[in-house]
Amino acid sequence: xxxxxxxxxxxxxxxxxxxxxxxxxxxxxxxxxxxxxxxxxxxxxxxxxxxxxxxxxxxxxxxxxxxxxxxxxxxxxxxxxxxxxxxxxxxxxxxxxxxxxxxxxxxxxxxxxxxxxxxxxxxxxxxxxxxxxxxxxxxxxxxxxxxxxxxxxxxxxxxxxxxxxxxxxxxxxxxxxxxxxxxxxxxxxxxxxxxxxxxxxxxxxxxxxxxxxxxxxxxxxx
Amino acid sequence: xxxxxxxxxxxxxxxxxxxxxxxxxxxxxxxxxxxxxxxxxxxxxxxxxxxxxxxxxxxxxxxxxxxxxxxxxxxxxxxxxxxxxxxxxxxxxxxxxxxxxxxxxxxxxxxxxxxxxxxxxxxxxxxxxxxxxxxxxxxxxxxxxxxxxxxxxxxxxxxxxxxxxxxxxxxxxxxxxxxxxxxxxxxxxxxxxxxxxxxxxxxxxxxxxxxxxxxxxxxxxx
Numbered sequence: 172x173x174x175x176x177x178x179x180x181x182x183x184x185x186x187x188x189x190x191x192x193x194x195x196x197x198x199x200x201x202x203x204x205x206x207x208x209x210x211x212x213x214x215x216x217x218x219x220x221x222x223x224x225x226x227x228x229x230x231x232x233x234x235x236x237x238x239x240x241x242x243x244x245x246x247x248x249x250x251x252x253x254x255x256x257x258x259x260x261x262x263x264x265x266x267x268x269x270x271x272x273x274x275x276x277x278x279x280x281x282x283x284x285x286x287x288x289x290x291x292x293x294x295x296x297x298x299x300x301x302x303x304x305x306x307x308x309x310x311x312x313x314x315x316x317x318x319x320x321x322x323x324x325x326x327x328x329x330x331x332x333x334x335x336x337x338x339x340x341x342x343x344x345x346x347x348x349x350x351x352x353x354x355x356x357x358x359x360x361x362x363x364x365x366x367x368x369x370x371x372x373x374x375x376x377x378x379x380x381x382x383x384x385x386x387x388x389x390x391x392x393x
Numbered sequence: 394x395x396x397x398x399x400x401x402x403x404x405x406x407x408x409x410x411x412x413x414x415x416x417x418x419x420x421x422x423x424x425x426x427x428x429x430x431x432x433x434x435x436x437x438x439x440x441x442x443x444x445x446x447x448x449x450x451x452x453x454x455x456x457x458x459x460x461x462x463x464x465x466x467x468x469x470x471x472x473x474x475x476x477x478x479x480x481x482x483x484x485x486x487x488x489x490x491x492x493x494x495x496x497x498x499x500x501x502x503x504x505x506x507x508x509x510x511x512x513x514x515x516x517x518x519x520x521x522x523x524x525x526x527x528x529x530x531x532x533x534x535x536x537x538x539x540x541x542x543x544x545x546x547x548x549x550x551x552x553x554x555x556x557x558x559x560x561x562x563x564x565x566x567x568x569x570x571x572x573x574x575x576x577x578x579x580x581x582x583x584x585x586x587x588x589x590x591x592x593x594x595x596x597x598x599x600x601x602x603x604x605x606x607x608x609x610x611x612x613x614x615x
Contacts, residue, residue: 172435178465182451189453250447253415258466259439393416 175260176268183272197238198280204230205288216293223292224302224353228346231281231306232313236338238277239317240324240331242269243388247325253392266384270311270318278310294357301356305349308369312345315380322387345372394545394564397554399571405554406446408571409521412552413443439468441519446527448507452496456485456506459495460513469513479512480505484536500528511540520544522553534560 187194208226209219246252255265282303289299320338324330352365399405410416411423414430423430425440433440450459457476464471480491483505495503508525520541526534538561541551545564552569553559559566 174468175466178462182454182462185458186451186453245451249451250445250449251451253443253445253447254449254463254466256415257413257438257443259436259468261435 172260172264175255175258176264176271178258179255179265179268180272183269184275187272187276194276195280197234197277198284200237201230201234201281202284202287204233205291209291219292220294220357223288223294224298224305224350224357225346226292227285227288227302228306228309228350231278231310232339232342232346234281235273235277235310235313235317236320236335237331239273239314239321240334242273242318242321243325244321244330247392252388256388256392262385262388263381266318266322266381266388270314270381270384273318274311274314278306278314281310282306298353298357301362302353304366305352305362305369308366308373309345309349312369312373312376313342315376315384316341319380319384319387322384322391325388325391345369348372394541394551394561394566395553395569396559396566397552397569397571399554403571405571406523409443409523409552409554410445413441413521414438415443440517441521442467442511442514442517443521443523444507444510444525445523448503450495450503450506453494455492455494456480456498456502457491460506460509463507463510464513467510467514467517469510469516471513475513476509479509482512482536482540483509484532485509501530501533504528505533505536508537508540511537511544515544515547515549518549520549520551520553522551524554524556526555526557526559 205226208222212218212222243252246255256262258265285303285306286299288294289296289302294302316338317334320334321330323337324334327333348365348369352362352369355362355365397405397408407416411418414423425433425437430437449463450456451462454462457473457480460476460480461471463469464476477491480486485491485502485505490498490502495506498506504525504527511520511522514520525537529537538559541553542561542563545551553566
């Protein structure tokens with residue numbers, strides 16, 4: 172079980188290292204989308220500071236969703252997915268490995284790039300740190316839910332769009348508590364309640380999503 | 394060693410996928426050494442090696458890396474020496490080929506990399522091969538014949554489909570012709586050359602396979 176997990180995870184990272192430009196696209200999307208908002212809504216620092224957490228979260232959500240749609244498609248097309256499901260371990264470990272690889276390649280760079288967003292929107296240091304922490308709890312949720320959506324829409328023609336429609340409603344709680352936590356810190360209150368709820372969501376998704384993803388993968392390769 | 398024969402669309406691939414556990418039968422169940430396949434669990438899958446139409450190789454990996462991934466996934470020996478030897482047995486001896494990205498290989502060479510996994514799969518008693526001779530040249534067929542016949546002689550079991558005549562000298566393949574399992578009504582609906590494909594005197598039906606429609610077949614090392 173563990174062997175298959177590491178085997179798939181390391182291979183995905185190796186593949187990403189061979190295609191570095193592809194791996195950087197979600198991060199580039201995140202930064203470009205963020206920089207559009209000051210241009211669109213106007214340069215008032217007060218307002219930008221207020222809407223920053225929500226914007227960063229929405230951009231992170233979209234960057235995750237856009238990159239996750241191809242998570243299983245390539246492996247499905249060349250037969251690797253079949254072989255992974257035939258490995259002497261549960262399909263859950265395959266699903267978990269693919270989602271972990273997606274988080275390492277998408278979620279983690281977004282968290283690292285968040286201070287840039289803090290600068291762009293003139294956020295205070297504590298707010299930026301709270302934002303990073305909320306993304307650290309939240310982006311794994313997005314990768315796990317995205318993986319589930321990708322498995323469910325595998326092999327469909329307009330899978331990418333459908334995936335976003337399926338996953339966005341599921342991801343709204345994470346968005347609300349993630350952006351809310353930063354708002355609490357900015358208004359000088361404790362965000363521990365929001366972080367606890369976000370943590371609870373993360374635990375629930377970590378337990379549930381790989382199970383459902385594994386089942387969806389089995390159905391779509393049949 | 395059994396050669397599964399039948400016209401296009403007769404269900405050869407479907408039967409192999411059922412036996413490999415990739416699809417579920419609509420009716421009946423698959424018994425492996427008297428045990429329902431579903432109850433074998435994840436570990437039971439190390440009992441067979443399935444190689445489908447698709448090669449399950451990633452374009453960005455080198456042939457050695459692609460083979461190492463498949464070997465690790467299926468818990469086969471994956472040290473450098475074993476991989477090198479396996480590729481050599483399928484005629485991919487030159488270091489240039491072993492370290493070439495899969496993307497630069499020809500169709501036949503990719504097939505050889507995928508089939509090199511068999512040279513590592515001595516521990517899996519049952520091999521399920523879907524059109525293994527596809528895209529192989531004469532040397533490739535010879536190399537694969539040697540690997541298959543060695544496995545069969547050491548007590549392994551091979552079930553393969555092929556549209557070309559199989560040139561393995563020993564052991565002579567048993568022919569399992571799916572045409573003779575076609576229900577009479579469907580057989581009559583086929584074109585006139587159905588008689589042409591009728592089984593010759595060499596055909597044998599393994600006693601364990603009752604009907605392809607109920608897929609109530611037993612598979613085990615012979």
